[in-house]
Amino acid sequence: MCACLQGYDLIRIMEMWWDGSYDWSVGMEGYRLFRKDRQGRRGEGVALYVNDQLECMELHLGMDEELTESLWVRIKGRTGAGDIIVGVCYRPPDQEDRVDEALYRQIGAASFKSPGPYGGLQPP
Incomplete structure (x- = not known):
């Protein structure tokens, strides 16, 4: 209710503890939901609600996606403005160095800019 009243364009949720059994109750009118559930373990995961008035698409970077919670x-972007890439990441306090490095690689890939409609990244 607060999200709708405040008119937020983006709402991020970390440590959501959702799984497939919650699919019926996690949608919000006026928002498109992107989520990544924690694989193989209970808990955590990340989600992003985007105002459905905004044109958006999930990026699959094709690297280290199974390692990170991101x-x-x-x-x-609006006419004349560039696109915006938003990342939602959860980093557990005990995360291993190899997972940190995977997250850094993802941040680098998401930041990469080149000519074309998707900045060198391909849509799903």
Whole structure:
């Protein structure tokens, strides 16, 4: 209710503890939901609600996605403005160095800019 009243464009949730059994109750009118559930273990995960008035798409970076609790969304900029890439990441306090390095690689890939409608990244 607060989200709708405040008119937020983006709402991020970390440590959501959702799984497939919650699919019926996690949608919010006026928002598109992107989520990444924690695989193989209980708890955590990340989600991002994007105002459905914004043109957006989830990015699949094609690297280290199974290691990290992160998701990436490209939001199309308004006329004359560039697109925005939003990442939602959860880093547990006991995360291993190899997972940190995987997250750094993802941040680098998401930041990469080149000509074309998707900045060198391909849509799903």
